[in-house]
Every structure is written in C-alpha cells, then in structure tokens.
Amino acid sequence: MTIQWFPGHMAKARRQVTEKIKLVDIVFELVDARLPLSSRNPILDEIIGEKPRIIILNKSDLADPLETKKWVAYFNDQGIAAVPIVAQEGTGMKQLMGKAKELLQPKFDRRAAKGIKPRAIRAMSIGIPNVGKSTLINRFVKKNIAQTGNKPGVTKAQQWLKLGKELELLDTPGILWPKFEDPEIGKKLALTGAIKDTILQLDEIAMYGLEEMKIRNPEMLAKRYRLTEEELNLESPDLLMLISERKGYKDDYTRAAELIVFEIRSGKIGKYTLDIAPVSLPKRQDIKWENR
Template structure:
C-alpha cells in the first residue's frame, strides 16, 4: 500500500478554529476508534488541548477485542486521562461519559457556586479524526438526528454549537487528520477501519492488508468467516483474495471481493478485533493488578 497523505483544506481551517474555541469549553471529548485507540488519535491534539480536562471516548467498542478495550482504558487512566468505552450507535456508555464529565468538573462548578454564579450546562467540545462517530454521539445524546452522520470520513464540515440537554452544550468539530503519517502502519490501519476516504486508495490494497493483519492477529476469526483450512491459511494475502473471490462466486471480480472483505472486516463480520497493541510494560502491570 502506498504512503498515505491526506490533509484537505477544511481540516487545516478546523485546526485553527479548535485552538480559538478551546477557551470557551470546560472539557474535551476526544473520540477514538476502540479498534485502533492510538492510531486513531491525532498526535497534534495533545499540543492543542494542553491541560484542558479531557475524556477519551473509545467508540465502536462492540467491534473491538473486549479484553483489549479494558486494557486500553487502563492505559489511558495510567496516563492521567479519563477513558470511557461506548457504542454510540446503540447509545451504550453515554451516561458514563456524562458522569465522568461531572466528576472531572466538580471542583470548577463548586467554585462557581461558591462565587454565587448561577448553574449552567457543561460546555464540551467533541474532537477526533474523521469517521470515529462524533455525529452519532451527538444524536444519541440529544435523541434526535440533529447532526449529519455517515459511515464515511469528512461528513462534518464546520463547527456548530448544539444544546444537547439541560446538562450539556456541545461544540461539534470536523474530523482532523494530520498532514503525514510517519508510521506507514498507522495509515494502513486508518484505511482499513474507514477513517480515510476509500476513493483515494486502491481497495485491493486495503483488502490485502486486512487479510494480512487478520491472519496475523486473529487467524481463528478469519478462518471461520471464510471457511479456510489450515493449509489455506498459509497462503499469501493475494492468493487468499483469489481463493475468497472464487469461493464467494465472484468469478474473477477481485475488486468486488476486495470491497466485500473490507466491509466485512469493518462491520465486525470477521469478528471483534483490536489492531493497536497496548505498550508491553503497561500490559504487564495491569495483568498483575
């Protein structure tokens, strides 16, 4: 797969706007994809957010490896960052996000009350790379389709303030990617999970990477989905693609098979998976607790 670089103009503008609006919010909701908790974090966000209270929201946790979701929560907690796994599509975990925001901001709101200031909703900013579910999160909070959603990156194009309920005002921001992925593997993971527009990549490249990494990390899931024998599991990704194309009755339509494989990996039909590994030193520490 070629080196991926993708930085549309509206994202550069969004980065400037985020910096300008941070002073208006109490807390940042940083959404990440639970399947790639580090690869789906924009490295420039730490610099932008600074010391502002933050909650890392691991969305799509129903598609991720359940054991590793908890290890990633422990990882972020170890870094001094609150982390909450959710499934925005189903509304699972939303109450936990609010309770964690209240916990983080209690000292600030207690000081405001002591000064005689009237209670007001928490002001939050949602931020993250494209297609991690920011708009779906908003719609679940407000229980209406006020934010446009789509299973493709780049749906939200402008910032917008939304009054979600009596307790929360949210500033929605467009997804922000960064100019260049220093680690090519990060770009591949983002492509496979759908954070980068499919139109700028070759689908067969993404599918071949998907077969390769699933074969490496979750071979049982891959074998079960495509009914692969032990011998067939030793095939190279390109040969596996040809075999699956034939087995699904697509004859020589490898592009159709590639598209199907990508869809089935993204939607969880090949099973739950997490592609980012928790740093080993922390994984060892958490296993002892």
C-alpha cells in the same frame, strides 16, 4: 503503500478548534476503540493543552474487550480519563456524563462559591474522521440532529448543539494530521474507515486486513470464507484471488476487496484491536507497541 489525506477543510477546522478551545470546559476526544493510539491525532495534544478531557473509546463493540480494558487502564495511569462506549447503541453514555461531571465538579464548586449561577457543561467533540462524533451527538439528544455516515468527512463545519439542560456541545469536523510518519498507522486508519476509500487501493487494504485477521481471528476468517487450513496459510494476494473466485466474482478482485474490507470493518470476521496496549507505562511520546 503510503497513504496521505489532508483536505483543505481539515486545515481550516484545526484553526477553528484552536480559536474555540477556550470557550469550553472539557474536551471529548473520540478515538476508535480498535485503534486507541493510531486514531489519536498528535496535533490535538498541543491544541487541547491542559484543558480537562475524556478519551472516548467508541465502537468498543468491534474491539477486543480485553485490550479495551487495558487501554482504559493505560490512559487512566497517564492521568487521562477514558470511557469505552458504543455511540450507535448508547452504551456507556451515562458513564461518560458521570465522568464529565466528576472532572468538572471542582470548577463548578468554585463558581458556586463566588455566587455564579450553575450552567450546562460546555464540551467540545474532537477527533479524526469517522470515529462517531455525530453519532454521539445524536445519541445524546435521541434524534438525528447531526448528519452521520459510515465514511470520513461527513461533518464539514463546527456547530454548537444544546443537549438538554446538562450539556452544550461544540461538534467539529474530523481532523487528520498532514503526514503519517509511520506507514503502518495509515494502513490501520484505512482498514477501519478513517480515510476515504476513493483515494485508496482497496486491494492492498484488503490484503493487509487478511493478514491481520490471520493473526487475530483465524478461525472466524476460515469459517467466513470456507477456507481450509492450507488455504488459510496462502499469501494474501493468492488468498484474495481465492476468495474472489469462491464468491463468484471471477477476476473482479476489486469487488472482492470491497467485500473483505467491509466485513472486517463491520465485525463479521470477529472483534479485533490493531493497537496493542503497552505493557509498561511510558510517557506518550515514548510509546511503542507491537502487532500480534
């Protein structure tokens, strides 16, 4: 299964981000904590360049907490600050602002020494679709100033938002890259909701998700769908058919697939991280990881 999705507005957004990057002090790069590597757009590295950045591992409540700690340590060892948050609940927001102030203190000290009046931090929110950029903004201002949705492609244009006296944030649309060299990355992004369901074969995504849950959360998978040990070991197409029948959907496998994908995304079959942190610490372009 090959998954590609690069709407025209993403190409436009990439150009706009490249033009506006010079206006900000720091970049907030949001990633999905379940996919700390696969949800990082490689195009963004060349756009961001040497600009200070913080990798924000959002939706950390859905990820394996041990793996999240490993990824934070990994990014720190690569010289990149990383903070896990749950934007929906506001968890980790103080740590995020604290880290931003820490990284930019030398710059603002230099400005003060020149007699330049202090001003708010200017940040850019950037990342792939559906990692929670708009939810992060709404949490900062404690109201729904940015449109959100549990689907990719909600934010269609850049917008400057003043968030109190400490922060001015440029929100940007999610940007995917034109081609996934590794089809496994496409599957991971599809399973976690970074790609629109309307262009996917949901039964294939559901079967991929079942195989991943067999590895990561077999007990919760069995409990959720009342599976015996023998049933749990069925091939994924047979398991999908069994779950469809058990839910009373008969031959409506699409409905069963939608249910399975939704329940995996929402954490009803347990916490999971699909990208396993590297044991060693190679340079990013040399990273390889294993699926457990």
